[in-house]
Amino acid sequence: xxxxxxxxxxxxxxxxxxxxxxxxxxxxxxxxxxxxxxxxxxxxxxxxxxxxxxxxxxxxxxxxxxxxxxxxxxxxxxxxxxxxxxxxxxxxxxxxxxxxxxxxxxxxxxxxxxxxxxxxxxxxxxxxxxxxxxxxxxxxxxxxxxxxxxxxxxxxxxxxxxxxxxxxxxxxxxxxxxxxxxxxxxxxxxxxxxxxxxxxxxxxxxxxxxxxxxxxxxxxxxxxxxxxxxxxxxxxxxxxxxxxxxxxxxxxxxxxxxxxxxxxxxxxxxxxxxxxxxxxxxxxxxxxxxxxxxxxxxxxxxxxxx
Numbered sequence: 001x002x003x004x005x006x007x008x009x010x011x012x013x014x015x016x017x018x019x020x021x022x023x024x025x026x027x028x029x030x031x032x033x034x035x036x037x038x039x040x041x042x043x044x045x046x047x048x049x050x051x052x053x054x055x056x057x058x059x060x061x062x063x064x065x066x067x068x069x070x071x072x073x074x075x076x077x078x079x080x081x082x083x084x085x086x087x088x089x090x091x092x093x094x095x096x097x098x099x100x101x102x103x104x105x106x107x108x109x110x111x112x113x114x115x116x117x118x119x120x121x122x123x124x125x126x127x128x129x130x131x132x133x134x135x136x137x138x139x140x141x142x143x144x145x146x147x148x149x150x151x152x153x154x155x156x157x158x159x160x161x162x163x164x165x166x167x168x169x170x171x172x173x174x175x176x177x178x179x180x181x182x183x184x185x186x187x188x189x190x191x192x193x194x195x196x197x198x199x200x201x202x203x204x205x206x207x208x209x210x211x212x213x214x215x216x217x218x219x220x221x222x223x224x225x226x227x228x229x230x231x232x233x234x235x236x237x238x239x240x241x242x243x244x245x246x247x248x249x250x251x252x253x254x255x256x257x258x259x260x261x262x263x264x265x266x267x268x269x270x271x272x273x274x275x276x277x278x279x280x281x282x283x284x285x286x287x288x289x290x291x292x293x294x295x296x297x298x299x300x301x302x303x304x305x306x
Contacts, residue, residue, distance in 0.1 A: 001042050003075070006068050008035035009047065013065055014139055016054050069140055073278065093122035094283055097133035097145035101225050102269055105244045106146070106161075110289045118282050129199050129223065137274045143283050146290075148200040149270040157303055158272040161294040165243040166201065166265035167257045169250075171235045177256040187260055188214040191237035193228050196221045201267050205240050208263045229255070242267055271300065279304075 011021035012032065022029040040047050047061035057065060098107065103125060115121065126136060130147035137145055138155050149160055168187065170176045176190075188209065194216075195202040202221075209216050219237055222228050225245040232239050233254045249255040271290065273279075279287060291297040 001039060003071070005035050005039040005042070006071055008032045009039055009064065010068050010072060010140075012036060012048065012055060013057055013061065013068075014141075016056070018055070069138075069274075070276070072140055073274075073276065076278070092120075092282070093124065095124040095126060095136075095142045096286075097126040097128060097136050097142045097147070099130060099133070099146060099148055099269070100127055100223060101164075101242050101245050102146040103127055104226065106269070106293075107290070110286070110293065114286045114289060117285065121282055129196070131198060134272065137272060140274070143277070143279065144271060144273040144287060146269060147272050149268040151200065151270075151272065155275050156272050157275050158270045159291070159296050159300050159303065160268050160270040161290070161296055163266045163268045166204070166240050166267045167243060167246075168238060168260050169229075169232055169241050169246050169255045170238045170258055171233050172253055172256060173235055174238060174256075176238065176258045179258060181259040181261055183261050184209060184212040184263055185214050187238070188216045190217065191219040192216050193220045193222060193231055193237040193239040194218050195228075196223060199223070201240075201242075201265075204265050204267065208265065212262060240265060271296070273304075277304075 007025065008021065008031075011025050012018055015021045015024060018032045018036070019029045022032045025032070036047065043060075043064070045060040046058050047064060048055040049058055111123070115123075126133065126142060126145075128136075130145075130151055133142065133145040133147050134151060134153055134156055136142040138153070146161070147158070149158060151158065168176075168182075176182055176186075194205060197203075197206070205216075220231070222231075225241050228239050228241055229246055229249060231237060232241070233249060246255050246257075250257060271287070287300070288297055291300050
C-alpha cells in the first residue's frame with residue numbers, strides 16, 4: 001500500500017467514479033483503475049461495489065476510509081507545519097463552510113481583517129445547509145464549518161457560538177401586525193414560508209407544531225433567510241426567521257414580530273470541525289478571531305490539541 005493508491009482510493013470514494021476521480025487528480029481513468037486494483041490486491045479485499053454508473057464503498061472500504069482520511073490529514077499537517085517554518089504562512093488557499101445567515105451576519109468584519117493580515121490567501125466558502133457542510137468536513141473538503149446546532153456525528157466536534165431567537169415575522173400590512181400574540185392554530189392557516197425539511201431550523205418548527213397538534217400550511221420552502229425576509233415584507237407569506245436576519249427590517253417597521261402562544265424557538269449557531277483535525281497558522285488565526293468574537297475561544301482550545 002502506498003500514498004498514491006490512497007489518493008486514488010479517496011478520490012474514487014468522494015466522486016463515486018473512476019473517470020471523475022482521474023479528472024480531479026489529473027491522471028487517466030486507467031491509471032486510477034490500476035491503482036485501485038493494486039490496492040485491493042495488496043489488502044486482499046474488495047473496496048468498492050461497482051456497477052455501470054456508480055461505485056460505492058464496501059464494508060471493508062468504509063473501514064479503510066477512516067484510516068485513509070487520517071493519513072491524508074497527517075500529510076497535510078506535515079506540509080502546513082513545514083510551510084509555516086519556511087515563511088509561507090500567508091500564501092495558499094483553503095475552504096470552509098457556513099450556513100447562509102452566519103456568512104452574511106457574523107463573518108464580514110472578521111473576513112476583512114483576516115484578508116488584510118493574509119493578503120495572498122484565497123478563500124473558498126461553501127454556503128449550504130448544515131448536513132451538507134458536515135459531509136464536507138467528514139470528506140476532508142472543508143477545514144471547519146459554521147452550522148446550526150445540535151448536530152451529532154461521531155467524527156465531528158463542535159462548540160456553540162451564539163443563540164439567536166427565531167420569531168414569527170409578518171409584513172407590516174398583515175392582519176397579525178396589529179396583534180402582540182396569536183395561537184398556533186391561527187398561524188397554521190396562514191401562508192408559511194419555511195426552511196426546507198432537511199434543515200435543523202425547519203425541524204424546530206415542525207416539532208413545535210406537531211406538539212401543538214396542528215399542521216401548518218407551508219406554501220414555499222427556501223434556504224435563504226434574506227430571500228424569505230423579502231417575501232414576508234412583500235406580503236407573500238409569514239415565516240419564522242433568525243432574529244439577526246430581520247432586526248433591521250423590524251427597526252424600520254417593514255416587519256413585525258408576533259408572539260405565538262406556547263411556541264418559541266432559538267437557533268444555535270456553532271463551529272464544527274473534524275475530530276483530530278490540525279489547523280495551520282492562517283486557518284487558526286481565522287478560527288480564533290471567530291471564536292473570540294463570541295467568547296468561545298477557551299472552550300475550543302480545550303477541545304483540540306494545542
